[in-house]
Amino acid sequence: MDISIIGTGHVGLVTGACFADLGNRVMMVDDDRRKIALLKRGGMPFYEPGLEELVRRGVAQRRIRFAASIKDAVDHSLIIFICVGTPARPNGEADLSAVERVCHAIAKSLRAYRLLVEKSTVPVETGEWITRTCQLTIRRGVPFDVASNPEFLREGQAVQDFLHPDRIVLGVESTRAKSLLLELYKPIKSPVIVTDVKSAELIKHASNSFLAVKLSFINTVARLCEQVGADVVKVAEGMGLDRRIGRAFLDAGVGYGGSCFPKDVAAFIRIAEKLGGDFQLLKAAARVNDEQRRHFVTRVRETLWNLNHKTIGVLGLAFKPDTDDLREAPSIDIVRMFQEEGAQVRAFDPKAMAHADGVFPGVAFCKDVYETARGADCLVLLTEWNEFKELDFARLKKLMRHPTVIDGRNVYDPGALRRLGFRYVGTGRGHAPH
Numbered sequence: 001m002d003i004s005i006i007g008t009g010h011v012g013l014v015t016g017a018c019f020a021d022l023g024n025r026v027m028m029v030d031d032d033r034r035k036i037a038l039l040k041r042g043g044m045p046f047y048e049p050g051l052e053e054l055v056r057r058g059v060a061q062r063r064i065r066f067a068a069s070i071k072d073a074v075d076h077s078l079i080i081f082i083c084v085g086t087p088a089r090p091n092g093e094a095d096l097s098a099v100e101r102v103c104h105a106i107a108k109s110l111r112a113y114r115l116l117v118e119k120s121t122v123p124v125e126t127g128e129w130i131t132r133t134c135q136l137t138i139r140r141g142v143p144f145d146v147a148s149n150p151e152f153l154r155e156g157q158a159v160q161d162f163l164h165p166d167r168i169v170l171g172v173e174s175t176r177a178k179s180l181l182l183e184l185y186k187p188i189k190s191p192v193i194v195t196d197v198k199s200a201e202l203i204k205h206a207s208n209s210f211l212a213v214k215l216s217f218i219n220t221v222a223r224l225c226e227q228v229g230a231d232v233v234k235v236a237e238g239m240g241l242d243r244r245i246g247r248a249f250l251d252a253g254v255g256y257g258g259s260c261f262p263k264d265v266a267a268f269i270r271i272a273e274k275l276g277g278d279f280q281l282l283k284a285a286a287r288v289n290d291e292q293r294r295h296f297v298t299r300v301r302e303t304l305w306n307l308n309h310k311t312i313g314v315l316g317l318a319f320k321p322d323t324d325d326l327r328e329a330p331s332i333d334i335v336r337m338f339q340e341e342g343a344q345v346r347a348f349d350p351k352a353m354a355h356a357d358g359v360f361p362g363v364a365f366c367k368d369v370y371e372t373a374r375g376a377d378c379l380v381l382l383t384e385w386n387e388f389k390e391l392d393f394a395r396l397k398k399l400m401r402h403p404t405v406i407d408g409r410n411v412y413d414p415g416a417l418r419r420l421g422f423r424y425v426g427t428g429r430g431h432a433p434h
């Protein structure tokens with residue numbers, strides 16, 4: 001099939017590259033010319049495992065092309081995916097101006113039937129706005145459909161998630177739109193939910209928000225564990241074996257970050273407000289998440305007594321492993337709070353340091369874990385990269401001023417570290433030692 005992708009961010013590029021790999025001809029458009037030039041040269045605008053290879057293959061086999069304009073893309077494709085950004089406004093509401101601009105541009109170029117698919121995360125009723133906007137511009141008599149096909153791609157696993165999803169959600173209002181999307185997704189074997197556009201839009205926001213609530217729930221339980229000396233890892237294991245609950249997203253930590261959860265939770269709260277509701281549960285989840293970062297700093301302070309004049313080695317800056325993304329990363333607030341209390345911060349991240357310039361003023365970036373540990377009063381782990389899991393702790397102990405590890409993601413075995421002579425403080429794993 002001939003499809004086009006408007007917007008080559010995380011969602012658009014992964015969607016386009018995967019559809020191309022499944023045998024479709026894909027045209028990609030982005031108004032960021034530098035990004036398109038980089039892609040044409042074979043470069044990648046961000047790190048995502050497996051993606052570079054797919055893009056290269058698609059380009060080499062001429063299944064991926066970069067269109068010069070939206071008109072070019074509309075002329076050559078039957079299905080057009082809208083994957084542009086929907087950033088948060090100061091009041092939490094999603095800013096849909098990029099979606100609107102793209103709709104106008106598509107509508108102006110439409111000469112024959114096209115299916116417009118919203119893939120960007122948008123508030124419920126955006127499909128209606130897209131339809132109305134297009135109706136105002138499109139030449140009379142030119143048919144079109146609008147569908148919603150939300151994505152559930154996790155950064156770092158996006159290619160896997162695209163090709164092996166838990167479900168495919170198709171929000172459609174016509175049989176033509178439904179059969180086109182079913183045909184396009186045919187090679188992917190997974191349950192398909194076909195519904196109306198508004199329900200599909202809600203599935204996306206409700207799913208991300210539910211996961212955020214689950215995380216804030218376990219982080220609250222983690223704080224209780226710290227007070228009574230219990231272990232949240234065991235609590236999560238015990239809860240997770242109940243199939244109605246499930247073990248996923250019960251890893252207590254420094255709170256969620258990234259370009260999706262914080263923004264989508266805020267947007268869902270605003271959607272409810274605009275419709276006259278008050279999503280108190282979600283507001284509480286967002287508050288717990290903010291507090292979790294402060295709470296972590298308190299725990300570090302309780303362990304070191306004072307942060308002033310201390311040297312803290314930070315392992316991991318990205319909001320989660322396998323990505324170089326620093327958007328809304330808990331590390332940003334945590335490092336700033338360390339510095340505000342007078343600590344010197346040294347840090348290492350396997351991928352995110354490439355984008356860390358200006359984000360972490362005053363931080364000494366190191367070439368690896370061992371350089372980060374040199375002279376440190378403690379090491380704090382903020383992102384659970386695999387390469388941090390197996391370390392030479394004997395070497396670290398010699399390098400550090402004090403052998404203390406504060407584990408924001410519970411990756412280490414407390415007993416093993418203590419046997420090696422470290423003070424170990426986990427998250428939701430007993431009291432902080434004084």
Ligand code: UGA
Pocket residue numbers: 121151152153154155156208211215248249250251252253254255256257258259260261264319320
């Ligand atoms: C999230 C959703 O998981 C995807 O399904 C969705 O498509 C995507 O948002 C989106 O809306 O585009 P992502 O933001 O890439 O994906 O990251 P997640 O893997 O969901 O992690 C989010 C945050 O929660 C991270 O900061 C992570 O460290 C944290 N987390 C996750 C925990 O603290 N504990 C856990 O058990 C799981």
